[in-house]
Amino acid sequence: MPLKRRTAQRPWQGLLAVILLGLAASLWYATQRIHYEWRWERVPQYFAYRAEVAQDAPVPGQVSALTAEGRFNRIVITPEGGGQPVAVMAEKAQVKVGDAVAENDTVGVNFEWRVGPLAQGLWVTIWISFVSGFIGLAIGLITGLCRISKNPTLRGLAIIYIELIRGTPLLVQIFIFYFFIGTVLNLDRIVAGVGALALFVGAYTAEIIRAGIQSIAKGQTEAARSLGMNATQTMIHIVLPQAFKRVLPPLAGQFISLIKDSSLVSVIAITDLTKSGREIITSSFATFEIWFTVALLYLLVTAVLSQLLFWLERRFARSD
Amino acid sequence: MIEVRNLIKTFEGRGQVVRAVDDVSTQVAKGEVVVIIGPSGSGKSTFLRCLNGLEEFNDGQVIIDGIDLTGSKTNLNAVRREVGMVFQHFNLFPHKTVLENVTLAQRVVRKRGPTEANEKAMNLLTKVGIAEKANEYPSRLSGGQQQRVAIARALAMDPKVMLFDEPTSALDPEMVGEVLDVMKQLAREGMTMAVVTHEMGFAREVADRVMFMDAGRILEDAPPARFFTAPKEPRAQAFLKQVL
Numbered sequence: 001m002p003l004k005r006r007t008a009q010r011p012w013q014g015l016l017a018v019i020l021l022g023l024a025a026s027l028w029y030a031t032q033r034i035h036y037e038w039r040w041e042r043v044p045q046y047f048a049y050r051a052e053v054a055q056d057a058p059v060p061g062q063v064s065a066l067t068a069e070g071r072f073n074r075i076v077i078t079p080e081g082g083g084q085p086v087a088v089m090a091e092k093a094q095v096k097v098g099d100a101v102a103e104n105d106t107v108g109v110n111f112e113w114r115v116g117p118l119a120q121g122l123w124v125t126i127w128i129s130f131v132s133g134f135i136g137l138a139i140g141l142i143t144g145l146c147r148i149s150k151n152p153t154l155r156g157l158a159i160i161y162i163e164l165i166r167g168t169p170l171l172v173q174i175f176i177f178y179f180f181i182g183t184v185l186n187l188d189r190i191v192a193g194v195g196a197l198a199l200f201v202g203a204y205t206a207e208i209i210r211a212g213i214q215s216i217a218k219g220q221t222e223a224a225r226s227l228g229m230n231a232t233q234t235m236i237h238i239v240l241p242q243a244f245k246r247v248l249p250p251l252a253g254q255f256i257s258l259i260k261d262s263s264l265v266s267v268i269a270i271t272d273l274t275k276s277g278r279e280i281i282t283s284s285f286a287t288f289e290i291w292f293t294v295a296l297l298y299l300l301v302t303a304v305l306s307q308l309l310f311w312l313e314r315r316f317a318r319s320d
Numbered sequence: 321m322i323e324v325r326n327l328i329k330t331f332e333g334r335g336q337v338v339r340a341v342d343d344v345s346t347q348v349a350k351g352e353v354v355v356i357i358g359p360s361g362s363g364k365s366t367f368l369r370c371l372n373g374l375e376e377f378n379d380g381q382v383i384i385d386g387i388d389l390t391g392s393k394t395n396l397n398a399v400r401r402e403v404g405m406v407f408q409h410f411n412l413f414p415h416k417t418v419l420e421n422v423t424l425a426q427r428v429v430r431k432r433g434p435t436e437a438n439e440k441a442m443n444l445l446t447k448v449g450i451a452e453k454a455n456e457y458p459s460r461l462s463g464g465q466q467q468r469v470a471i472a473r474a475l476a477m478d479p480k481v482m483l484f485d486e487p488t489s490a491l492d493p494e495m496v497g498e499v500l501d502v503m504k505q506l507a508r509e510g511m512t513m514a515v516v517t518h519e520m521g522f523a524r525e526v527a528d529r530v531m532f533m534d535a536g537r538i539l540e541d542a543p544p545a546r547f548f549t550a551p552k553e554p555r556a557q558a559f560l561k562q563v564l
Contacts, residue, residue, distance in 0.1 A: 217411075219411035220413065222374055222407070223405075223407060223411035223412075223413070223470075225374065226372055226374060226404070226474075227401070227429060227474070228397050228398070228401030228429040228477060229425060229428060229429055230397045233428050233429070238413055241415050242413075242414065245415065318457070319414055319415050319416075319417075319457040319458075320457075320459060
């Protein structure tokens with residue numbers, strides 16, 4: 001069939017829709033069978049909620065007046081045995097005129113928006129990934145350069161590091177980092193977690209960067225050297241910019257992996273998104289909803305990152 | 321300007337040792353244009369690349385403007401500043417614009433300010449007839465235009481010697497002329513040049529001396545008039561019969 005023919009799009013798109021609907025239906029049916037009760041309305045409060053802040057009576061006495069002022073209520077307390085009346089402002093009054101109050105009795109509450117555990121966990125995941133990714137990139141760059149160095153010591157160290165990290169599970173590395181290195185150096189759990197992730201991603205980044213550098217044609221280095229640039233200048237101005245542009249797609253994949261792998265630091269009690277989810281489940285029993293929400297949040301972060309890197313990639317493609 | 325004494329360069333591969341440059345001695349005076357010709361694999365490119373230390377040679381001496389490349393105190397980078405090189409495949413920096421290609425080394429090696437470097441670059445780009453493409457990326461240029469930019473890039477360092485390694489071999493025939501014209505102009509201005517090429521017309525017209533290399537040795541070294549009409553070496557005679 002040498003002639004190019006257009007594949008009809010509609011029927012296949014229809015089939016795709018049918019398959020997706022079927023998957024959704026089977027999910028619904030599965031939860032029906034185990035009599036799971038969906039309580040999605042419980043989820044939003046874990047992002048942000050209105051906390052009640054108690055307003056206390058500063059002095060013992062009697063509530064002598066209660067007037068509304070905007071969204072507040074002015075609660076006036078006349079102290080026992082006379083003296084200046086004291087006013088307390090509260091959004092919701094919990095006393096009536098004539099009530100007797102002791103000192104530090106709650107007379108009303110104010111409402112304040114607080115960040116919920118899911119949002120907090122999401123933030124922890126994002127900054128841990130970002131910091132360890134940044135450090136990992138630096139480690140990867142240095143290790144990648146050592147890996148192609150002519151010096152046998154540097155090369156040997158780089159190879160051993162890369163093989164050690166790539167040959168052992170991240171979970172085990174986190175445990176070793178926290179329980180062994182962390183104990184010896186007296187490290188905070190956050191430092192241990194970020195350190196383990198950075199070392200992990202650094203080893204993979206090193207191999208990506210090495211491949212990128214080696215993929216740049218020899219003529220580029222020769223041209224730069226023939227103009228009198230030294231090896232460092234050639235690397236900084238000529239080789240690395242081109243290599244970086246070329247390895248952006250695999251690097252993007254590595255950093256997206258890192259965001260997901262960061263969920264493993266929850267085992268050393270860092271309250272990231274995953275650990276927050278687990279904690280919420282123990283109090284809300286909304287197991288399915290929370291795990292789906294957590295998954296969705298990871299997806300959101302990785303999608304944003306992947307779009308960002310895609311944009312960067314297109315920007316770099318200007319010179320092609 | 322260039323002095324070569326007993327230069328030896330060998331390549332090792334699959335248990336064989338190939339003497340790519342085999343005990344070559346020669347000199348190039350200031351302002352002289354030397355064209356090196358010979359069959360492929362004769363070692364002419366390797367020889368040229370030894371002249372700025374791009375190729376590490378095994379034995380012998382290369383002296384550029386009084387500085388011995390093999391000297392223990394010689395800063396090779398400092399020597400290379402004075403020796404411009406133009407490559408067969410241009411080797412422009414694809415991530416930099418034409419202007420940046422010409423200014424980069426001026427700024428990082430010669431430590432010139434941006435205004436001075438830009439001015440110098442624009443002058444040279446005008447000279448090679450490509451000033452209007454200054455802000456384009458190399459990928460948007462034809463082969464001939466890229467090679468002219470490469471020449472401007474090398475000239476921006478104010479070199480004392482220019483080396484050309486088959487500068488027209490990767491070009492479409494219609495673009496060879498524009499590059500050769502730039503090279504002829506350079507020769508007229510008194511630049512010391514060593515050119516490896518297959519362009520016999522250029523050799524005949526511009527060269528002060530033609531060297532014929534085969535198997536790593538310079539077999540014949542004569543002015544073009546004598547070389548093209550009455551070559552002494554049978555190898556050179558056979559080669560000329562093939563290419564002319």
